[in-house]
Amino acid sequence: MHHRATTSRRTLLTVGAAAVAAATTRVTPARAHSGGDPQLARVLARMSLEEKVGQLFVMRVYGHSATDPDQADIDANLREIGVRTAAELVATYHVGGIIYFSWAHNTRDPHQIADLSNGIQRAGLAQATPVPLLISTDQEHGIVARVGEPATLVPGAMALGAAGSRGLARHAAHIAGTELAALGIRQNYAPVADVNVNPANPVIGVRSFGADPRAVARLVAAQVKGYQGAGVAATAKHFPGHGDTTADSHTNLPYIHHTREQWRTLDAPPFRAAVAAGIDSIMTAHIVVPSLDPAEDPATLSRPILTGILREQLGYDGVVVTDSLDMQGVRTKYGDDRVPVLALKAGCDQLLNPPDLDLAWHAVLKAVRDGEISEARLDASVLRILRLKAKLGLFRRPYVTHTGVDRVVGKRAHLDAADRIADETTTLLRNTGGLLPLDPRTHGDLLVVGADPASPSGTTGPPTATLAAAFRELGFTATALSTGLSPTAARIEEAVAAADGKDVVVVATYNVSPTSTQRTLVLRLASRGVPVVAVAIRNPYDIARLSGVRAALATYSWTDVELRAAARVVAGRARPHGRLPVPVPAADPAHVLYPIGYGLSY
Known part of the structure; x- marks a missing residue:
């Protein structure tokens, strides 16, 4: 076992601070590991083997407080992790990071998040070898966001793809990163670098910037600059690319059958562009790409993919973080005790959210003690993690303040910018007879019906209610009627009856399938002679399965910022500048209804 030399906490913090200047310089493969960071190497030398192993793990934990969570969260922590609190998690396993989730009650409000972050940092700096933690979350925006209002929610990736502007993408990321940093969240698992070339992709879809690799690459690089310019480590995901699959790696092990040249x-x-932009971390995918690894291991566990391609061919020497290790895609082939070990051997540094932390932590510890993983290999990963923490200034200033939160989180300038960005994203796909824009003097009485998917952060209620409220603010009379994702015959007839006498019906649609009763709803409404405006609130493919609609728009998410922008476009208060970042296939998928770049204006 490695013996820890005695030293004071003050000395270690001083050493860490002295390393910042060196750590903020981009490290190239030629300066890999401790050769370029002697101060951090000295921090590493003070760490026990157990502390080094702990640095690799990024773990979930329940509770709004690091030391005093609610009893239900204590019970959940004891059941799933074997500790009571975040502070106990840090003290027991020396974890290098913690990931925030809204469902784990980590993100109730800005001051609470800041206090939780500070409590976690105090726990990290109270260890025998004091090291700050890297707190992370999935704040992609659009349909995936863990921090909600009053924080600023900006348009998501595919909406930004529709805008097509690197400047807007960078600005959106800078706003988001500035607010995350104020909350103590210094690693964001965004941007998504997957190229969504498969309309049937169930897990990526609008989380991607689009289907054109070059356009996606430009926007990924822009968001890397935006996040990291705001002091937050960006994370390009999911390497080597999760865009062409019909399976969800949360529940299955997807295969992608691209040839090496297609890859x-x-x-x-987009991953090359992220590396060129100086990306701080890259997340792996739990997918199999046989052309890249004939052994058909998930990419997270594949040395040919992570070391051979990412490290050696692409020249990347930053932090590699696994996708969540509790996902079925990485657990299909190997047991939970082998997965973290194989991920390290493949080339990963951070091990994210294992289902059984105690099992995973001890498995890695045993692999090092038994010589399966050398201590030099362990040190290489720990140094990458320490280097990133130093670059982010966590050794110097690990804490955040309420004053800092109040100064930037949800400030008016950010909210106004989010609205302006959203105005550039809404895409108009059909406008028969020039129905749009609507004039409240001639088409002022609206019925808003449609889907009501589960609300992500950034929504204040069902999309129908949000749209109706937005129209009312623009001078319309608007009534909302939520008909659901699969409207029943009775609900459809209720909507048809409510449409009588209305000037226009606006229908929010959500991933309309060939057999969806959302189609029936639209057909029945259109058959009454009332003009129907369809607003696709997730994937933009719905229009291919909807007949009889006079106008159709795509918003790419159902967050408030996008729905308000759609209402402004319908009312003519904003022009529809968005252009499709993906092709919309016809009902016969062999044909394209609307190509990439299509979009109407007025």
Whole structure:
């Protein structure tokens, strides 16, 4: 076992602070590991083997407080992790990071998040070898966001793809990163670098910037600059590319059958662009790509993919973080005790959210003690993690303040910018007879019906209610009637009856399938002679399955910022500048209804 030399906490913090200047310089493969960071190497030398192993793990934990969570969260922590609190988690396993989730009650409000972050940092600095933690979350925006209002919610990736502007993408990321940093969240698992070339993709979809690799690459690089310019480590995901699959790696092990040349031209460009932009971390995918690894291991566990391609071919020497290790895609082939060990051997540094932390932590510890993983290999990963923490200034200033939160989180300038960005994203796909824009003097009485998917952060209620409220603010009379994702015959007839006498019906649609009763709803409404405006609130493909609609728009998410922008476009208060970042296939998928770049205006 490695013996820890005695030293004071003050000395270690001083050493860490002295390393910041060196750590903020981009490290190239030629300066890999401790050779370029002697101060951090000295911090590493003070760490026990157990502390080093702990640095690799990024773990979930329940509770709004690091030391005093609610009893239900204590019970959940004891059941799933074997500790009571975040502070106990840090003290017991020396974890290098913690990931925030809204469902784990980590993100109730800005001051609470800041206090939780500070409590976690105090726990990290109270260890025998004091090291700050890297707190992370999935704040992609759009349909995936863990921090909600009053924080600023900006348009998500595919909406930004529709805008097509690197400047807007960078600005959106800078706003988001500035607010995350104020909350103590210094690693964001965004942007998504997957190229969504498969309309049937169940897990990526609008989380991607689009289907054009070059356009995606430009926007990924822009968001890397935006996040990291705000002091937050960006994370390009999911390497080597999760865009062409019909399976969800949360529940299955997807196979992607791109040839190596197809991978180079379709999947690789955004990751190459991220590396060139100085990306701080890259997340792996739990997918199998046989052309890249004939052994058909998930990419997270594949040395040919992570070391051979990412490290050696792409020249990346930053932090590699696994996707969540509790996902079925990485657990299909190997047991939970082998997965973290194989991920390290493949080339990963951070091990995210294992289902059984105690099992995973001890498995890695045993692998090092038994010589399966050398201590030099362990040190290489720990140094990458320490280097990133130093670059982010966590050794110097690990804490945040309420004053800092109040100064930037949800400030008016950010909210106004989010609205302006959203105005550039809404895409108009059909406008028969020039129905739009609507004039409240001639088409002022609206019925808003449609889908009501589960609300992500950034929504204040069902999409129908949000749209109706937005129209009312613009001078319309608008009534909302939520008909659901699968409207029943009775609900459809209720909507048809409510449409009588209305000037226009606005229908929010959500991933309309060939057999969806959302189609029936639209057909029945259109048959009454009332003009129907369809607003696709997730994937933009719905229009291919809807007949009889006079106008159709795509918003790419159902967050308030996007729905308000759609209402402004319908009312003519904003022009529809968005252009499709993905092709919309016809009902016969062999044909394209609307190509990439299509979009109407007025």
